[in-house]
Amino acid sequence: MGAPIFTHAAYAETPILTVYAGDYFTSEWGPGPVIEAEFEKICDCDLEFSTGDLLPRLLLEGARTKADVVIGLTSDVTAKARATGLFAPHGQDNSALTLPIDWTDDTFLPFNYGHTAFIYDETLMATPPASFDDLLAMPDDVKIVIQDPRTSISGLALVLWVQSVYGDDAGAAWTKLAPKILTVTKDWSASYGMFTDGEADMVLSYTTSPAYHMFAEEDFTKHAALFAEGHYFMVETVAKIAKTDQPELADQFMAYVMSSEFQTIIPTANWSLPSALPRESWPKGWSELPLPEKVLFYDESEAAALQDKAIEAWRSALTQ
């Protein structure tokens, strides 16, 4: 047993890898703690997560950021993150990715993905809509809850989804959907809470939400309504800070993200799909999860360019 002074000295010599992450990521229910423990076994380092609102924080800190690695930026905001010039190439092989789309970005490396989807309870809704048009044609007493695209990343994905399905007719689609929208919440949690309380028939969430109910609660009544025209694709990325003082550790972490060990942690810890793991290697039960045949996706520059237009179509249709 070392006296406190030795402990301190030993601690000081252990290099620290600082990883900025979204708040949900490092809670004891997120993937953070397992990732930290597993990575520290192989890196001979101290992995420290620092949480908060990723993008605002990076933009505020700028070149002073203490981050070595940033994990959790979605492709809908990476354009803004990239423009800071803070990031270095990730150095990993994109061909190892098993995403349903081609990914060529050399800076932002996907570590998991999901699709925006409406979740319903089969005991309350016998015939879910099979397409976006079906959803718009539902009777007005079927109520859905969605999130505000101005305050929530899933809400933003929804308006981009509508934009990609309906294009210039997005406003008209929103007008048709408006009577069925029970309410709009600031964030995903409030919406999902209203849905599980039985206040709404459907909630905007992700195709992987039923997996939580199945594998954590053994509740097999919640499903994603799968739409033929496809689902908007959301991908979360990890990226390396160019001016990191721990370049080797950062590289080692990027490689670890692509390892099957990390990828296997993702589904049941982050309730989303791993980015670099063939479907047959997913945890038990996950490969049977119904997923959309077709994905819709805007790359970051398209998403950035369309964002204001898509939000405005939503806003003006819903304020009439």
Add this chain to the structure above:
Amino acid sequence: MAQRADSVTTRFGIAAAALVVAAVLLAFIGIATRVQPGAGLAPGDWAAIRFTVVQSVLSAVLSVLLAIPLARALARRQFMGRGVLVTLLGAPFILPVIVAVLGLVTVFGRSGWLNTGLAMVGLPGVSIYGLHGVVLAHVFFNLPLATRLLLQGWQTIPAERFRLAAQLRLTPESLFRTLEWPLLKQIVPGVAALVFVICLTSFAVALTLGGGPSATTVELAIYQAFKFDFDLGRAASLAVVQLVLAGGAALIALSVIPAISIGGGIDRPVQRWDAESGLQRSLDIGIIVLSALFLLLPLGAVVLRGLAGLGQVPVSVWHAAGTSVYVATISVVVLGLLALPMAGWIASRRTGGVEAIGLLGLSASPLMIGTGWFILINPLADPVQLALPVTALVNALMAMPFALRIMVPRLRDTVQDYGRLGESLGMRGWPLWRWLILPRLRAQIGFAAGLTGALSVGDLGVIALFADPDRATLPLQMYRLMGAYRMEAAAGAALILLVLALGVFWICDKGGRWHAEA
């Protein structure tokens, strides 16, 4: 005159006010250093400003109008459990928005208790979503605050006045006109202004119960500009718009307050001979029961859900509860150091206009103040290390207007009634506070400290912007549970939060309640 008696107080008061102004101004300067030229107000912003003002005015007027009969009923009735009821009535105000909204939805929602009941007797259901839902929620939040503020005011009417009124056989109506109405004229504008500002700066309630983007408030636009567009310039200009709206309302309300005094009594227990008739009694009971139902049913919903989820609450939630108590303690101390001298200064002036300074912290958007301080601290120290003190400071600034509104009327009366006596005894400065002001202000100080502590326990605030995983406060931990699908455990955490906030409030407010029941 009284003004001379506390000239020392004035100096500290001005210094404290200057500190508050500086804290807000520095935050804005911090933001200004990062502003890039960008677009001004967006198309939806004018609609947001309009909606914000309309719903805030409606919410403030309704909250205060309903609070008057309730406070009157509570002021003149003694009954078993009155103290507990008065404390519980404070609870909605300190609940985190998301918890309160889920409680309201459980009662008034589409599949809520009310609609289930209506359906059982074959009546059409009601919808909570829309402008009326926003106002309902804001009344739920603010009726208790307005009631407590009015109740405190009612208790400043000396018992001797009521004795005299009874001897003169004044009818309840003429007693209201001679004793209660002058008091209301003095208190109501300030309370209404305060509720107006609270409703002005809320956005999650407005959005969720407003039903959609037509219920957008300025605060939401600030949030969006900051967190999503990272357009600090736009966020700052919107914050200024909000500041002007809030400050304008406050200045109008506070400067019209007549500097009248109810006059000194000798602090005997209040007995109300005017309210002993059967009609008065049943009226009061009816008002108290209806209000209690409206305020306590949603709270009951929160408690029921919480009890069901309590078993699933992880240990980390308790750790976070400790962190929240720590933050609340700092907030209360900071608030005491700033608000007491400020209240002394304001009370010694003839009109209340300078009280508007106290509203700065609340109306300038806590998000903006937190961000501004982050920008200022970042070059000098690690903001994450200072996350908890900054949160406590922002919480104290947010609670400032409540504290002032609670303390100023009583302090003004004390200075006017006893200032000359104190002066003739040569008391000024600290002895004046020690022997005259603090003892007579005990109830108000306790109430203000209780509100601050409870608000601070329930505030998510700036901590979400930058926090170590192990520096989480209780509300943050609750949001994390919700974000991880643990809705039941989150409901359990919400119950702990409710109990903790009420506990903090109760401990601090004990002095105030002692006075109320004496």
